[in-house]
Amino acid sequence: MNNENRENREIILAGFGGQGILFAGKMLAYFGLLGGREVSWLPSYGPEMRGGTANCSVCISDKPIGSPLVTEPNILIVMNNPSYDKFINAVAPDGLAIVDSSLVGARSDRKDINCVYVPATQMADENGLRGMANIILVGMLIKETGIASAEIIRKALEKIIPAAKKHLVESNMKAIELGMNS
Amino acid sequence: MERNLMKGNEALAEAAIRAGCKCFFGYPITPQTEISAYMAKRMPKVGGVFLQAESEIAAINMVYGCASSGIRCMTSSSSPGISLKSEGVSYIAGSDLPCVIINVMRGGPGLGGIQPSQSDYWQATRALGHGDFQVLVYAPSSVQEMADYVTKAFDMADKFRMPALILADGLLGQMMEPVTFADGEIKMSDASGKPWATCGHGNKRPHNIINSLYLQAEELEQHNIERFKRYELVKAECPEAESYLTDDADIVVAAYGSTARLARSAVDTARSRGIKAGLVRPITLWPFPDKQIKAACANAKRVLVTEMSMGQMVDDIKLAIECRLPVSFFGRTGGVIPKPSEILAQIVTLDEELKGE
Structure with a gap:
């Protein structure tokens, strides 16, 4: 995938604290930033982050972003049951929902959205990428939407992974490829 | 110019340093703690001072002292912490000193909550402390403006010798957006251009006094009248929408x-x-x-x-x-x-x- 698709994106990522929800959101924001676009990233903050649910809103657009708070996402990435219940019906018609089916048992009966189920947590464990289910889901998002080119993906990873943890760039790349090829 | 992806709190802190803010006195409170954390990391590297005070009241009084010496300084907090600072803000205003105060608002009254709110509007615009005074209040609406208006707040505070407040909220503080900073070296402020500052003078001039106590009613009245004349200049120059x-x-x-x-x-x-x-x-x-x-x-x-x-x-x-x-x-x-x-x-x-x- 070498040309990124420049549609407007209003994304919600949601799951448990500790699954890397905010990090995955940051990665998406960097895809937009490095593509020369307007972006915003808004985390939930507060008591829910301590072992409870965490979510964040990411907007990517060619125009100045109004509300950074996403209430009707055209993309949803969801990594636990409470978040699935909370957000699946908020997805805008024709939107995309990417669900970690290792952790979410439910299947949506909505016919007006594209639901993709990826056993990301299981895939991460089986491939020696424990804790990178979030990145596998980002890989699936790239496959479904063409949101970032290969060049931008690598640049974004190099930007957000601190120099001291440089070795993680390759494992993150591997996780993204796993998602893109699933 | 490079576009950086930063939280509003961090962009504001970086811009303050670039504006020559040499001393930061803080005390942690959600949702503005990233300002303190950023200052703690950056200030020692650029020759500035980061000090975590024992309370909000201590922090604002450190600002009072620092501002007296003519150095650009700042404190930040969120709603309940700003209430604690109000006595110090009044003293600073009464002494006609410039400084910058940040309020990243959260829900109130009382200890309230930690989620974004704008319920300190009356406090900011009417009574950030007791007595006849106003503070300049800027309300940024993006991460870029968090950076731009803290710079402006320092400039206007110096120009009109009054405190300036950035009234932000948890949403602006916590969100990330692209932000650019003007190029140029970081230069810490000193007392130059501030003949009123109490910064040591080697007996080369009469000494300056910083004070907000005037026991003669007419004398205090005169100070207040002078201050409000200055506010007329602020009203002519500063309004923005x-x-x-x-x-x-x-x-x-x-x-x-x-x-x-x-x-x-x-x-x-x-x-x-x-x-x-x-x-x-x-x-x-x-x-x-x-x-x-x-x-x-x-x-x-x-x-x-x-x-x-x-x-x-x-x-x-x-x-x-x-x-x-x-x-x-x-x-x-x-x-x-x-x-x-x-x-x-x-x-x-x-x-x-x-x-x-």
């Missing part, structure tokens, strides 16, 4: 800070449905941009004020338009962020009212 699609608007939404972003989305959707809506956004809350508000509402038939509070800016809007139009209010409070769709519903209701007339 942004208008968006107001020229032909039947319905003008008035909102500041992050709520203006939510309102802008609602206005865009209203326009796409053929409703003539616009937005006016005060950037300075004191002095209030009366002229700009009045001009933005010149052709309007209805005004809708929207805030994350129970409606603290409504009276200022009514005064700005001299009560010539019906003004309605929609707000969420306690840390609840209004949805653009909720603001849109209010616009639609007003539009239906107008059609029925």
Whole structure:
């Protein structure tokens, strides 16, 4: 995938604290930033982050972003049951929902959205990428939407992974490829 | 210029350092702690001072002392912490000293909550402490503006020898957006250009005194009159507002800070449905941009004020338009962020009212 698709994106990522929800959101924001676009990233903050649910809103657009708070996402990435219940019906018609089916048992009966189920947590464990289910889901998002080119993906990873943890760039790349090829 | 992806709190802290803020005195509180954390990391590397005080009250009094010496300094907190600082702010204003104070608002009153809010508008614009004084109040609406207006706050505070407040909220503090900073070396401020500063003079001039105590009533009155003369200059120079699609608007939404972003989305959707809506956004809350508000509402038939509070800016809007139009209010409070769709519903209701007339 070498040309990124420049549609407007209003994304919600949601799951448990500790699954890397905010990090995955940051990665998406960097895809937009490095593509020369307007972006915003808004985390939930507060008591829910301590072992409870965490979510964040990411907007990517060619125009100045109004509300950074996403209430009707055209993309949803969801990594636990409470978040699935909370957000699946908020997805805008024709939107995309990417669900970690290792952790979410439910299947949506909505016919007006594209639901993709990826056993990301299981895939991460089986491939020696424990804790990178979030990145596998980002890989699936790239496959479904063409949101970032290969060049931008690598640049974004190099930007957000601190120099001291440089070795993680390759494992993150591997996780993204796993998602893109699933 | 490189676009950096930063949180509002961090961008503000970086811009303050670049504006020559040499000393930062803080005390942690959600949702502004990233300012302190950033200052703790950066200040020692650029030759500045980061000090975590034992309380908000201590921090503001350290600002009082530091500002007396003519050095650019700052403190930051969130709503309950700002209340604690109010005594010190009054002393600083009474001593006619420049400094910058940051309030990243959260829900109140009392300890309240930690989610975004705008319920300190009255405190910021009417009574950030006791006595006859005002502070300059800037309300940024993006991460870039968090950086830009802290720079301006330092400049204007110095120019008019008064405290300047950045009134932000948890949403602006926590969100990340692209931000650029002007190039140039970081140069820490000193007392140059401030002949009133108590910074040591080697017996080369009469000594300066910084004080807010005047036991002679006439003398205190005179100081207050002088200060309010200066406020007239501030009112002439500083008011700022942004208008968006107001020229032909039947319905003008008035909102500041992050709520203006939510309102802008609602206005865009209203326009796409053929409703003539616009937005006016005060950037300075004191002095209030009366002229700009009045001009933005010149052709309007209805005004809708929207805030994350129970409606603290409504009276200022009514005064700005001299009560010539019906003004309605929609707000969420306690840390609840209004949805653009909720603001849109209010616009639609007003539009239906107008059609029925």
